[in-house]
Amino acid sequence: MVNLFRLLGLPDPSKAASPAVTRPKRSADPGPQKNDSFHDFGESRWEDRTKRMMSKPERFVHYVKPDDLHRLNLHGMEVRLTAGDLIIADLGSLVHMPTQQDVCRRRIQTLGEQSGLPVFALNEADTLLMIAGRNMRVDTEKHLLGMAKWGQLSEDENQSGESRL
Template identity: 45%
Template structure:
C-alpha cells in the first residue's frame, strides 16, 4: 500500500488537520512473528559480536565526539551558515489571515521583493466564500504588481504559493528552485 506525504511533511511543518495518512497497525500475528525474528537476530548478533576494526578510521587529530561504535560523530549544528560566514537571504513564510480576516498585503509585497516564498492559507475563512474570493483577487493583484505568479497547492484554491522575485517555478516539470546562475 502506498502512502502519500502531505505538503506539511514536505516542508517539515506539523499537519494542522492531524495525521490523516496513519499507517495501519499490522495484525497481531505478524507482531508475534516479528518479535521472534528479532530475538533470533539478537542472539545471532551476540554470537558474532566480535570487535571489528571499523570501516571508517578516526581521522588524525579528531577531537569531536564518538558514537557508541567508536566512529566519529559529525555534529551538523556546528556547520550553521553563521559559522561559515554565509548569510541566508530568502525564507519560506507561512501567512494566514489575522483575527480580523485580513491579509498583510504590504508586508507580503515587501517579503516577495526580498525573494521570500510565501504560502498563504485561506482555510481559516471557512464559511466566507466571498471574502476568500476577495483575498484571492488581492493576491492576484499583488502577484501582478510584483511580477510573480500565484500557484494553487490544493484543489480548492485555499492554499496558495507565491514565489519570491528570484525564485523560478518550472511549470512544465513542476519544479521549484532559485534562478540558475548561468542563463
C-alpha cells in the same frame, strides 16, 4: 556419591547459605562523572564557529493566513518578493466564508500583479496560494520549485511548462 545438586547446578541445601552480597543499584544513565568531556554549545567559541561555517539566510518563506478578523496582512510583502522571498497564503480557515475567501484571493492576486509575479494554486480548492519571489523558477509540468542562481532546474527541464521569474 555424586552431589545431585552440584550436577544440576543448584545450590547445595546442606551447606549453610552465605549472606547475599548486596550491590548498589546501577542506572543506565550514571549522570555526570568527573573528567567527563562535555562541550557546552552555548559557549561563545562554539557560537562563533557556527556563525563562520553557516552564512545568514538571504531568502525566507512567509506563511500568511487570515487573522481573527479574517483579513490578510500583506503589508511590506511586495518588498520581500523583490528580495526573492516565497509567500504561501493559506485561506483554508475561510472555507465557511466564500466571499471573504474571494476577497483575500483578489488581494493576493493584486500583490502578484504589482510585483509582476504569477500566483500559483497549490491545491484543488485554491485555498493554498503561492507567490514565488524574484529569481525563482516554478516548473508547472513537473511541479518543481527551484532557484535560478543555483540551477536547481537544469536547462533540459526548462520546457514550455516553466514560468521563469
